[in-house]
Amino acid sequence: MKPIRALHVIDSLGRGGAEQMLVTLLPALAKQGCTAQVAVLRPPYDLQPMLESHGIHVHRLTASSKWNLPRRARAIARIARKADADIIHAHLYFPAITVALLRLMRLHRARTFVSFHNLAYAGANKAGLGLWAKRQIARVLYPLGIDQTLAVSQAVAQHYRAALGLKTPKILYNPVEIPPLPDPHPARTLFRVVVPGRLVHEKGHQDLIQALTLLKTPIEMVFAGGGPLQEILSETAPDVRITGPLSHAQMQQEIQSADLVVLPSRYEGFGLTAAEAMALGRPVLATTAGGLPEVLGDAGRLVPVQDAPALAAALDALLQDDAERQRLGAAGRLRAQTCFATPAIAARLVGFYHEAHRKEPR
Structure with missing residues (x-):
């Protein structure tokens, strides 16, 4: 089976759940025959050294307005061509709409994925015109420019299906390492x-x-x-x-x-x-x-x-x-x-990648 080359696109590499997930998952993908690189839209870059310690190349996009989507789409397409990417996999909102636009602009033929990590429209984010506009943009771009949607839980999958009118995303749990059990705690008063x-x-x-x-x-x-x-x-x-x-x-x-x-x-x-x-x-x-x-x-x-x-x-x-x-x-x-063991989650994602890659591009 031909190895898959994936480019993951994320907003930043600060210390958050989606960002830490990449640090855990991408080295495990390499063991499954799937090489990965990462494109980062903006600072902070706290977790970049951890990715690079595993041999994962990190590309920092030059500063631009987060709403300058065509410019960012072209920049990601250039990185994808250099990486010879089969898959472009976005995480979080701005990477996702940018990758969807990249596909609509026909800048690259890679299959496009987006992972949904949160409950963006359930009240966690401030309601108002801005959130409404972001939701409408996603409703238009995702069905047209994303080949496969993934969600980290059934709750997230149902949330995005209801909020954006999408087909139900496939479930890909966040991976965790299973370390040796720690020693028992010493006695303490509280x-x-x-x-x-x-x-x-x-x-x-x-x-x-x-x-x-x-x-x-x-x-x-x-x-x-x-x-x-x-x-x-x-x-x-x-x-x-x-x-x-x-x-x-x-x-x-x-x-x-x-x-x-x-x-x-x-x-x-x-x-x-x-x-x-x-x-x-x-x-x-x-x-x-x-x-x-x-x-x-x-x-x-x-x-x-x-x-x-x-x-x-x-x-x-x-x-x-x-x-x-x-x-x-x-x-x-x-x-x-x-x-949630990392090897099993990585194998499931590689299976999704191969399934998408076998299909004719839109």
Whole structure:
């Protein structure tokens, strides 16, 4: 079977879920006979060194307005020709509409893919004319310029089908590495609860702070990550330790240190940190936002979104039940191995690529 050459296009290489997914997935694709390069539309480039350490070439596009779509489409087409790409695979909004336009302008004959990572039109983004316009542009461009749509969860697939009138995307879960189990924690006086993720509205940190006022069990609470809400959360909850921005390795260390990992999200396309916590054998408590129920299955505890009393009650119950935390940790690791292990996810994507490549171009 002919090796596939893929060019992945992404908005930036900052420390986000979609960006980290590329760092995990692309080296695994190479082991499956699919070479990959990455085109990045704008800074930051935090994760570029990690990609390059795996031999993955990263192309930085020259600065231009994000709405100068024809110029960006031509730039990506030049990179695709140089890479002799069979597949151009976009991630997130501006890369996706740019790649769709590239196809409509007939700048390259590669098959075009887009991965949907979030719930863009469900309330996580500010409503208004701008979001409406972006939605209408996507409704026009995606059916005409994208050969295959993918979604990181059934929740995301149904969201984009409803929001944009698309055929239901195929599901490609985010991949996670399955590391050796960490050593048991040393004895400590307080339970450590870790909330991994960016400090942004959609992650629901404010709801957890409200739940803490109802909690009966003394705990050490850690918000692992940074973001625009860091200052206000520090003022609102001075007893919570906020780490600030972390590398992926540092985030893994924080998750490993937890007695319980909590995701109080209001919106969540997949829940990569939940899957990573499960892979590390950590018990997870999360809300029913978006793709989280699909990620956790029966291997985690779920509570309704923005329900502080339910969150506090579940926290108390789990922290007082050592056996249940151990059961959830073991079940979560097994589910991560079964559903999200990187080699299997990479093989599934390579299969999608070959399926698309066998079809005649439009």
